[in-house]
Amino acid sequence: LTFVLLLWVIKFTEYFAGTDFNQLGIYPRSATGLIGIICSPLIHSSFAHLFANTAPIILIGTMLLYGYPRAARVLLPVVYVGSGIAVWLFARESYHIGASGLAFGMLLFVFTVGILRWDRRAIAISLIVFFLYGGMILGILPVKQEISFESHLSGALIGVLLAFRLRQHDPAPPR
Numbered sequence: 001l002t003f004v005l006l007l008w009v010i011k012f013t014e015y016f017a018g019t020d021f022n023q024l025g026i027y028p029r030s031a032t033g034l035i036g037i038i039c040s041p042l043i044h045s046s047f048a049h050l051f052a053n054t055a056p057i058i059l060i061g062t063m064l065l066y067g068y069p070r071a072a073r074v075l076l077p078v079v080y081v082g083s084g085i086a087v088w089l090f091a092r093e094s095y096h097i098g099a100s101g102l103a104f105g106m107l108l109f110v111f112t113v114g115i116l117r118w119d120r121r122a123i124a125i126s127l128i129v130f131f132l133y134g135g136m137i138l139g140i141l142p143v144k145q146e147i148s149f150e151s152h153l154s155g156a157l158i159g160v161l162l163a164f165r166l167r168q169h170d171p172a173p174p175r
Contacts, residue, residue, distance in 0.1 A: 010042050
């Protein structure tokens, strides 16, 4: 909730100041675009863009922190920074902004770890998250020019890889 509140404070600051923070996003393979690795998840192009990221981050984040609190401490910073680095290295030349990479990383982590662990709680969390946000998966495809599918794809891949690596990081629930 604190992270989402920060996103909204930044957007309102941008709006009321009459400025545009998009240049703080990731611009691939440029020195000035490196700042975007840290800043881009905090910047959104519009209130609709921010609203589209708010619910998944809150709901998937809650499920992640509930089901895998120890893994979340590793996952969140790695997806945050790792997806930014991947976008900086491999994405098309354009400013990439938004927290979607983080949302996709959490989504694919929770879903994949549920399959790998195969205990009741993991399966339940996985199914709930996938039922609510499974349609997001299509976002990893280059459907619209103005949407950074590269952020979505990199977050998703990092989430899946970390699910394999961290699947036993949290203890299994009692039987």
